[in-house]
Amino acid sequence: GEDVEQSLFLSVREGDSSVINCTYTDSSSTYLYWYKQEPGAGLQLLTYIFSNMDMKQDQRLTVLLNKKDKHLSLRIADTQTGDSAIYFCAEFPSNTGKLIFGQGTTLQVKP
Amino acid sequence: DAGVTQSPTHLIKTRGQHVTLRCSPISGHKSVSWYQQVLGQGPQFIFQYYEKEERGRGNFPDRFSARQFPNYSSELNVNALLLGDSALYLCASSLVGSTDTQYFGPGTRLTVL
Numbered sequence: 001g002e003d004v005e006q007s008l009f010l011s012v013r014e015g016d017s018s019v020i021n022c023t024y025t026d027s028s029s030t031y032l033y034w035y036k037q038e039p040g041a042g043l044q045l046l047t048y049i050f051s052n053m054d055m056k057q058d059q060r061l062t063v064l065l066n067k068k069d070k071h072l073s074l075r076i077a078d079t080q081t082g083d084s085a086i087y088f089c090a091e092f093p094s095n096t097g098k099l100i101f102g103q104g105t106t107l108q109v110k111p
Numbered sequence: 112d113a114g115v116t117q118s119p120t121h122l123i124k125t126r127g128q129h130v131t132l133r134c135s136p137i138s139g140h141k142s143v144s145w146y147q148q149v150l151g152q153g154p155q156f157i158f159q160y161y162e163k164e165e166r167g168r169g170n171f172p173d174r175f176s177a178r179q180f181p182n183y184s185s186e187l188n189v190n191a192l193l194l195g196d197s198a199l200y201l202c203a204s205s206l207v208g209s210t211d212t213q214y215f216g217p218g219t220r221l222t223v224l
Contacts, residue, residue: 004153030210042115042201043154043215088153097144097167099203099213101153 006089006102013110018076020105022089025070029091032065033099034074037086046074046087076107084109113138115204115216123222124192132187132219136204142166143185144213145177148199160185161207189221197223 003025012018024032030051035043049056049063049072056063062075072089086106090099116135124130136143142161146154156169160179179185183204189196199220203213 031212033212035215040220042117042199042217043203045212045214048212090153095210097142097159097161097210098156098169099144099146099154100156103151103153 004089004091004100004102006087006105008103009106009108011108011110012079014079014081016079018074018079018083018107018109020074020076020087020089020107022072022074022102023070024072024089024091024100026091026093026100027067027070028094030094031092032063032072033090033092034061034063035088035090035101037088037104039085043088079107079109081109081111083107115202115214117200117202117216117219119219120217121220121222123224125224126192126194128192129188129190130192130221132189132200132202132221133184134187134202134204134216135184136202137214140204140206140214141183142205142207142211143179143183144203144205145185145187146201146203146215147171148201148218150198154201157187192223194223197221 033048034046060077086104089102144159145157148154158177159167174190199218202216205211
């Protein structure tokens with residue numbers, strides 16, 4: 001089946017690290033994605049990881065993939081107030097052309 | 112370079128009416144996908160078009176239809192609107208259809224009264 005699960009809410013203090021977790025079900029997914037959505041806006045691609053990788057680092061963002069457990073995480077280092085948004089994890093089942101999204105994690109960053 | 116553009120930004124309709132939403136992909140991209148995002152949820156896949164042909168369809172009723180034009184822009188049409196069609200409609204473009212990263216536009220906020 002196709003299902004992506006995320007925790008709904010995370011609150012951190014400015015300067016701390018944030019870790020957003022996600023589980024997915026489709027083992028054929030070649031890529032896994034993280035998108036960011038600010039209020040009233042569309043989705044901004046943050047980063048993605050190829051399914052044969054364990055980790056990918058991109059400036060303040062680190063993505064970890066445990067393919068055996070179908071678990072994906074996004075770590076944001078030195079979290080800033082501008083990082084406050086909803087973060088969506090998405091799987092991309094092979095040859096379907098469609099992204100399957102989780103319900104989104106709202107990240108609240110307190111000053 | 113311009114990103115994905117969508118029009119209109121906001122739209123208010125009444126039940127039973129129909130609506131047409133428009134999307135222009137990133138220059139050079141040949142595939143357009145449509146998603147519906149109901150408030151508080153993640154986006155749900157509606158359609159994907161590549162080279163003017165439908166390549167995928169989500170679990171939406173026949174009231175939803177779409178097409179892609181020779182310049183790769185796309186329209187999403189929804190007939191006989193229901194209150195439950197109120198949502199943010201997102202368009203995403205990619206180079207080709209089934210394997211490439213999708214880049215999203217700002218969306219069209221549809222309110223059905």
